[in-house]
Amino acid sequence: MSDILSILVSTVVLGSIYGLVALGMTLIYGILRVLDMSQGSMVMVGGFVGWAVMTSAGLSPWLAIVAAFAATFCLGVLTQVVSVQPLIGRRGTDFEMITFITTFAVAMVLSNLALQFFGPRQKNVPELVGGSIHLYESVSLPYQSIVMTAIALALMIGFALFLNRSRYGIAIRAVAQDLDAARLMGVPIKRVFPLVMGFASAIAGVAGVFLATQYFASPTAGDQPLLIALIVVIFGGLGSLQGAIVAAYAIGLIQAAASVYVSTTWALPILYGVIVLVLIFRPQGIAGRSLEARL
Amino acid sequence: MPADATTPLLDVRGLSAGYGETTIVRDAALHVGRGETLCLVGPNGHGKSTLLRALTGLLPLSGGEVRFDGERIDGRAAERLTELGIVHIPQGDHLFPDLTVEENLLMGAFPKGAWKGRGDALEAVFARFPKLKDRRRQRARTLSGGERRMVAIGRGLMRQPRLLVIDEPSLGLAPVIVEGVYEIIAGVAAQRTTSILLVEENFTHVEEVADRVCVLEMGRIVRTGLPSELAGDAAVTQSYLGALPS
Amino acid sequence: MTRRPSPLQATFSPAKVVVSVACLVLAALVPFIYPSTYGTGVLVTMLIFTVLNLSWNFVLGIAGVWNFGQLAMFAVGGYGGGLLIIHASLPPWLAIVAGGVGGTLLAVLLALPTLRLVGIYTSLLTFAAAQVVQLVIQNESSGTTGGALGLPSVEGLFGGLDPLWSARAWYWLVLAVVVVVCAAIALLARSPLGLALRTLRDSAAYGAARGIDPRGHRVLAFAISGFVAGVAGALYTVYNGSISPTVMGLTPMSIYVTMIVIGGLGSITGPIVGTALVTAVQQALIDHPGTQLTVLGVVLIAIVVFMPRGIAFEAGRVRDRVVTWMNEEEEVPAAPASPEGRLVGSRKGT
Numbered sequence: 001m002s003d004i005l006s007i008l009v010s011t012v013v014l015g016s017i018y019g020l021v022a023l024g025m026t027l028i029y030g031i032l033r034v035l036d037m038s039q040g041s042m043v044m045v046g047g048f049v050g051w052a053v054m055t056s057a058g059l060s061p062w063l064a065i066v067a068a069f070a071a072t073f074c075l076g077v078l079t080q081v082v083s084v085q086p087l088i089g090r091r092g093t094d095f096e097m098i099t100f101i102t103t104f105a106v107a108m109v110l111s112n113l114a115l116q117f118f119g120p121r122q123k124n125v126p127e128l129v130g131g132s133i134h135l136y137e138s139v140s141l142p143y144q145s146i147v148m149t150a151i152a153l154a155l156m157i158g159f160a161l162f163l164n165r166s167r168y169g170i171a172i173r174a175v176a177q178d179l180d181a182a183r184l185m186g187v188p189i190k191r192v193f194p195l196v197m198g199f200a201s202a203i204a205g206v207a208g209v210f211l212a213t214q215y216f217a218s219p220t221a222g223d224q225p226l227l228i229a230l231i232v233v234i235f236g237g238l239g240s241l242q243g244a245i246v247a248a249y250a251i252g253l254i255q256a257a258a259s260v261y262v263s264t265t266w267a268l269p270i271l272y273g274v275i276v277l278v279l280i281f282r283p284q285g286i287a288g289r290s291l292e293a294r295l
Numbered sequence: 296m297p298a299d300a301t302t303p304l305l306d307v308r309g310l311s312a313g314y315g316e317t318t319i320v321r322d323a324a325l326h327v328g329r330g331e332t333l334c335l336v337g338p339n340g341h342g343k344s345t346l347l348r349a350l351t352g353l354l355p356l357s358g359g360e361v362r363f364d365g366e367r368i369d370g371r372a373a374e375r376l377t378e379l380g381i382v383h384i385p386q387g388d389h390l391f392p393d394l395t396v397e398e399n400l401l402m403g404a405f406p407k408g409a410w411k412g413r414g415d416a417l418e419a420v421f422a423r424f425p426k427l428k429d430r431r432r433q434r435a436r437t438l439s440g441g442e443r444r445m446v447a448i449g450r451g452l453m454r455q456p457r458l459l460v461i462d463e464p465s466l467g468l469a470p471v472i473v474e475g476v477y478e479i480i481a482g483v484a485a486q487r488t489t490s491i492l493l494v495e496e497n498f499t500h501v502e503e504v505a506d507r508v509c510v511l512e513m514g515r516i517v518r519t520g521l522p523s524e525l526a527g528d529a530a531v532t533q534s535y536l537g538a539l540p541s
Numbered sequence: 542m543t544r545r546p547s548p549l550q551a552t553f554s555p556a557k558v559v560v561s562v563a564c565l566v567l568a569a570l571v572p573f574i575y576p577s578t579y580g581t582g583v584l585v586t587m588l589i590f591t592v593l594n595l596s597w598n599f600v601l602g603i604a605g606v607w608n609f610g611q612l613a614m615f616a617v618g619g620y621g622g623g624l625l626i627i628h629a630s631l632p633p634w635l636a637i638v639a640g641g642v643g644g645t646l647l648a649v650l651l652a653l654p655t656l657r658l659v660g661i662y663t664s665l666l667t668f669a670a671a672q673v674v675q676l677v678i679q680n681e682s683s684g685t686t687g688g689a690l691g692l693p694s695v696e697g698l699f700g701g702l703d704p705l706w707s708a709r710a711w712y713w714l715v716l717a718v719v720v721v722v723c724a725a726i727a728l729l730a731r732s733p734l735g736l737a738l739r740t741l742r743d744s745a746a747y748g749a750a751r752g753i754d755p756r757g758h759r760v761l762a763f764a765i766s767g768f769v770a771g772v773a774g775a776l777y778t779v780y781n782g783s784i785s786p787t788v789m790g791l792t793p794m795s796i797y798v799t800m801i802v803i804g805g806l807g808s809i810t811g812p813i814v815g816t817a818l819v820t821a822v823q824q825a826l827i828d829h830p831g832t833q834l835t836v837l838g839v840v841l842i843a844i845v846v847f848m849p850r851g852i853a854f855e856a857g858r859v860r861d862r863v864v865t866w867m868n869e870e871e872e873v874p875a876a877p878a879s880p881e882g883r884l885v886g887s888r889k890g891t
Contacts (some may be wrong), residue, residue, distance in 0.1 A: 035661055042861055083846075087845070093849055097660070098849075102845050106842070108841075110835065112831065112838065114833045177393055181385075183373060184383060184385065185377070234665055238661070263818075266680065269680070272669045280654045283657075
């Protein structure tokens with residue numbers, strides 16, 4: 001029973017964090033047709049901003065979250081302008097492959113810069129809030145987890161509402177579906193693309209603060225979240241927002257269960273094994289369209 | 296040159312345009328008055344779409360000028376022209392497939408000014424197209440061909456355009472559906488609040504809606520006149536039936 | 542006019558052969574220009590990675606398959622060769638070939654599930670599969686692979702020579718491998734197989750219409766590149782005396798991708814140029830190891846944006862322009878069309 005409870009708690013926490021990163025990645029793919037490999041770095045940067053604000057400057061954790069959001073938003077816009085925008089409309093190149101590589105290069109640069117500025121050692125980041133609720137036997141639910149999940153859900157729901165109800169939200173979805181028609185409607189494409197990457201990177205940055213408080217901040221802190229986000233995004237279906245959110249919790253569950261029942265070290269290979277199977281049998285994932293995935 | 300009620304809304308002189316080295320449209324001249332409906336007809340492949348794209352900023356001009364309400368607009372990008380009230384309904388609808396009918400229509404009112412009045416504009420469109428109101432929450436990809444055409448036209452009307460440019464509204468539709476589409480266009484034309492430039496290959500319905508007709512052949516405007524004049528004209532019918540490449 | 546040259550002729554045209562042999566001679570003499578064991582060692586490592594990059598470029602650039610699992614084949618070749626030397630006492634030469642075979646096996650295994658997939662999905666599958674291989678090697682507890690620490694000491698080659706000459710012998714050995722692989726890929730690229738692969742890369746629909754079997758060709762492309770990658774891996778193990786899972790990480794992968802893209806995806810000399818350039822940059826920044834990746838990342842983005850076909854291609858363009866310019870001066874003025882002119886001409890001819 002306590003196993004199940006601890007798995008549930010982990011699932012909700014992990015799922016919320018993964019959901020933030022995966023949501024951004026799937027959105028970027030849906031709108032820009034770019035598989036953004038720099039999202040992991042945004043998580044890493046968020047973690048460092050969290051450390052810098054909370055530990056180094058000793059300021060409020062809420063400020064850390066806002067600062068991380070702002071910093072990674074700017075980085076996301078910069079990434080789009082430098083490594084994606086120049087390649088749009090270029091003939092004779094495989095756009096998706098080449099932006100995969102250039103965003104990968106951005107990740108490389110950011111990790112290395114972080115290594116230069118902050119050094120290789122992991123930095124501890126304090127909790128957002130202390131204390132916990134005792135649930136059952138050895139399982140307790142930290143207030144921190146509740147807060148993180150609440151913020152993550154709020155961000156995800158806010159995003160979904162934005163995309164479904166607001167003027168720019170509908171415009172962004174329109175751009176993903178028919179670029180030329182969106183142009184004819186007067187949608188400023190050159191502004192939409194950087195904004196989308198900015199927002200996606202920003203929520204990844206917030207996820208980074210959360211992850212840093214759970215574990216630590218380090219230059220390689222983004223590697224695993226990137227790989228897991230890739231897994232989540234495929235599982236949920238590239239480009240599908242609902243798919244990404246559902247998949248995030250599903251993957252969180254698989255990882256939590258694997259950690260408890262098998263071992264933490266084998267949790268990741270098991271996840272990869274799962275995704276290999278998904279790619280073989282149902283590459284479009286939960287909510288994607290099969291035409292796009294198959295030869 | 297200040298415009299008054301007598302200057303045409305759209306005035307095109309000596310327009311030439313093409314793709315790269317090839318000139319498709321040569322020295323075209325036409326004008327659309329305020330509240331008037333002009334129909335551009337001609338055999339396929341003779342430059343009708345090219346002319347439209349040059350007019351609406353999707354293609355650069357290699358010669359001539361285009362004036363809208365007295366102001367020169369040739370050379371401006373398509374996005375800028377929509378601000379002036381020129382709405383281009385392209386061939387083949389280009390609806391947003393996974394947006395609902397209502398969302399597609401709302402996108403028609405995207406510019407800030409139009410967005411404010413979107414509620415009223417939406418009601419007006421639904422009044423004109425009651426079938427669309429029933430389907431407002433359906434995704435565009437699930438609609439029939441005729442319904443999609445209606446959404447495309449409705450979307451164009453959302454912005455209260457001053458000039459509506461429609462490219463082949465009958466394309467790909469069954470004759471019965473085409474009748475319905477032209478009833479709508481005739482309704483808009485009759486109100487005289489919007490000028491319409493219509494490109495059509497199917498001459499049958501042109502007489503219902505057009506105040507004047509231009510014939511485009513081999514990239515040149517060869518005849519302009521009233522629909523009744525041209526319908527009875529042997530030369531025009533020949534240009535449709537006899538101008539096939541041998 | 543001139544008949545179109547056969548693949549053999551096109552690949553080995555006289556001009557190219559002369560230039561290539563000249564380059565080869567120069568390359569072979571390099572160890573004498575820098576008589577340092579360390580320097581030669583760097584060059585050996587560079588050449589080993591050149592072999593890897595040639596193999597990766599074949600499947601990624603020439604065949605256009607989104608394969609991001611090449612390092613798994615490299616690793617399998619390296620571990621396979623190493624384990625055979627340790628446990629089966631296989632002589633190193635054979636182990637290198639065995640490494641190639643191991644690489645091929647994994648490559649084919651990897652290719653099969655990707656056959657139904659397109660673009661990114663292939664990359665994700667190969668990427669994920671490579672991660673699985675790395676994690677399995679790392680966490681494997683039976684002690685066979687040595688886990689994160691890598692294989693125990695593996696017997697090498699040229700052990701009897703003194704360090705400088707041993708390094709040189711290695712250099713010439715791997716140089717020979719590079720030459721062979723390069724020539725093979727050049728031939729393949731122009732062969733019907735190569736043309737088929739490039740057709741499928743540029744337009745799968747057209748390829749299907751011409752009856753080119755996308756699946757068979759993909760497996761073949763994987764197999765060929767897998768063999769070469771496996772050989773590179775085994776060379777690595779035998780040269781370094783060991784191999785560990787870190788060769789497969791994201792960081793090395795970024796560096797190799799950088800090498801290939803900078804040199805030019807899909808070109809044959811691209812990986813050579815790219816690997817050399819990046820190695821040069823790394824050596825130049827040897828005192829500032831922390832900045833290497835930043836510099837490489839920035840250079841990669843700059844090249845993709847400004848020189849998308851890579852340096853080798855742009856260099857080729859410059860060379861072509863120079864050749865054209867040189868040829869312009871040799872233009873013979875056109876014969877005059879007037880009767881007098883023709884009379885003069887014909888009189889000259891008699």
